[in-house]
Amino acid sequence: MxxxxxxxxxxSSISEV
Incomplete structure (x- = not known):
């Protein structure tokens, strides 16, 4: 990874929230 x-x-995940 x-x-x-x-x-x-x-x-990105945090920004979406």
Whole structure:
């Protein structure tokens, strides 16, 4: 798993909320 990809996914999830 790539760190950058995971970071973007996590940030995206928080932004949606």
């Amino acid at each position: 790539s760190f950058p990809v995971f970071s973007v996914f996590f940030l």
